[in-house]
Amino acid sequence: MHGVLGKPPRTAADDGLATSKVMLMLLVAMTGVAPISLYLLVPALPVLASTFGRDISIAQMTVSLYMVGIACSQIVMGPLSDRFGRRPVLLAGLLLMVAASVACIFANNLPLLIAARFLQALGGASGMVISRAIIRDLYPRERVGAMISLVIAVMMIAQMLSPLTGGLLETAFGWRAIFYAITAAALATTIAIALALPETRRNRAEGGGFRGDVGSLLTSRAFVGFMLCQVLASQIIFAFAGGGPYIVVTQMGRSGAEYGAWFATTAFAYLIGNVFCVRYAPHHSLERLIWLGLALQLTGSLSNLVWSIGGINQAPAWLFGTQMIVMFGNAFVMSNSAAGAISVRPDAAGTASGAMGFLQMGLGSLVSQSGAFLGGHFATTLPITAAIFVLSLACASTMIFLVPRRDVVVTEQLIEQAEEEESGML
Incomplete structure (x- = not known):
């Protein structure tokens, strides 16, 4: 039995590493290289379609299959990092991204570009899943949520600017310049990790393995509860992003540029929520921070x-004003429930992070399509706001019915520690 409060042994070297600005920048770079590369290309999609003489829906596959690659990477790279270590798996993934980015530069047809983009995501997303495992390796449970929020807050600044950057690169130098920039960023991240990132994974207990990790995680109510809470909270973002353009442009008769400006307000609210999470995490348990976020989500979505x-x-x-409340609370829910999920089994943090990321991206593609349907096939905002409220309720239900109470968890861990000490004495 593994309690959700387990903390890996720490050393003085770990403490120095964990508090360094270098480590923070490495975590931001490895987390952000894949999603930033996704958004850099979006402004160039019409140009790709005209350049290769294909329909815009075919060009869109450079984005949609990229997201599939991110989902596949999470379920593969996480368990591999538990087995072989964070550093070698991360370096292998980023080298794959570099090679695929070079292939994108020299792609002479759209199918080849789409295939290279899939491999680009498959390698680059290794940083997204392994970064959460590294944070759990280095930090005690109560600090994991704050560190995830800090990484997200710094990364989002670059991510919010990436569509603008991609548009400027395409306008000034052509669409291939975007892939030159992605190749340079991926190569720089790979070199920085090779030079500055030590192995953070602790030695695994005998008898561990992928099947054992998956079995113990799926039989843990705490892991399933925290994971579903995080995944369902992320679907609020996908649903609103999918339906928002149709609501603002089609239903409200506003321009696409105005939609972009309004949507930026929700991204800003999410960014500020992460900043506040970093501020309050040292003084409150992650369960309390999750409940604060859930209360804000429910208040905003009900409004x-x-x-x-x-x-x-x-x-x-009205729509985006209350959605900002939802997104502010969403930041608390997502970072701290992710921290809870990867803390159930610290030695299987990669597998836990991978399963969570896979579900988040896999369901996200479906929920985004559903959001587009709800926003584009009705003359009112009611379907999309009802869907977001249902997701908020479902998110809260996972904490109520699945995650054990804190006092029960503490008792179980004390029993487990006593059993381990007794077996060691025998």
């Missing part, structure tokens, strides 16, 4: 639902 029923939020200010 939006009420406005929809009354026909009030047919203006962007």
Whole structure:
């Protein structure tokens, strides 16, 4: 039995490493290289379609299959990092990204570009999943959520600017310049990790393995509860992102540029939520921070639902104003529930992180499509706001019905430690 409060042994070297700015920058770089590369190409999609003489829906596959690659990478790279170590798996993944990015530069047809983009995501997303495992290797459970929030907050600044950067590169130098930039970023990240990142994975207990890790995680109510809480919270983002453009442009008759400006307000609220999470995490348990986030999610989503029923939020200010409350709380929920999930079995943090990331991206593609349907096939915001409220309720339900109470968890861990000490004495 593995309690959710388990902490790996720490050394003085770990403490120095964990508090360094170098480690923070490495975590940001490895986490951000894949999603930033995703958004850099988005402004160039119309140019790709015209350059290769294909329909825009085919060019869109450079984005959609990229997301599939991210999902596949998470379920593969996480368990591999538990077995072979964080550093070698991460370096192998980033080298694959570098090679695939070079292939993108020289692609002379769209199918080849799409295939290279899939491999680019498969390698680059190794940083997304392994970064969470590294954070759990280095930090005690109560600090993991704050560190994940800190990494996300720094990364989001670059991520929010990446579409603009991609558009400027394409306009000034052509679409291949985007892949030159991605190749340079991936290569720089690989070199930095090779030079500055030591192995952080602790020695595994005898008898461990992928099947054992998966079995112990899936039979843990705490892991399933925290994981579902994180995954369901992320689906709120996918649902709103999928339906938002249709609501603002089609239903409200506003321009695409105005939608982009309004959508940026929700991203800003999510960024500020992560900043506040970093500020308050040292003084509160991650369960308390999750409940704070859940309360804000429910308050914002219920308000939006009420406005929809009354026909009030047919203006962007109402819709996005309350959605900012949802996103502010969402930051607390996602980072701290992720911390809880990867802390159930610290020696299997990679597998836990991979399973969580795979479900998040896999369901996200479906929920995003559903959000687009709800936003594009109705003349009111009610379907999309109702869906977000249901997701908020489901998210809270995982904490109520699946995650054990804190006092029960502490008792179980004390029993486990006593059993281990007794077996060691025998």
